[in-house]
Amino acid sequence: MVGLFHGEDSFTYKVNDGELDSLEGKITIQVKEVILAGDVNGDKTVNIFDLVMVASNFGKDGDDMVGDVNGDKTVNIFDLVMVASNPEN
Ligand SMILES: [Ca+2]
Ligand SMILES: [Ca+2]
Helix, strand or coil: CCCCCCEEEEEEECCECCCCECCCEEEEEEECCCCCCCCCCCCCCCCHHHHHHHHHCCCCECCCCCCCCCCCCECCHHHHHHHHCCCCC
16 A cells, blocks of 8 residues: 555663663664565555556566466466455556
8 A cells, every 4th residue: 555654663661660760761663665566566555556567478488477467377367366456456
C-alpha cells in the first residue's frame, strides 16, 4: 500500500521506581518495506497496468518472468487472479 512507513525509527525511555529514574535507554527499530503482492511494475500500487503486464506474458514460462506473481515459473490465470484480487484503485 502507498504510504506505509518503512525505514528506521527509534525512541528513548526511562524506568522509574517511584523515586529514582534509570539511565535513559534507546530502542531502534528497522521496518522493512512491504512488498505488495500483485505490484508487477513496482510502483507501489496494484492496478490495471499490473494486469496488462501479466497479460502480456500470459502463457509464457521461465525464470524471473515479468508477471509471474506467485513465482511458479509460469504466467497463467493464477497470476492474473492474484493481481485482480489486490487492486488498490
Ligand atoms: Ca503496480
Ligand atoms: Ca505464476
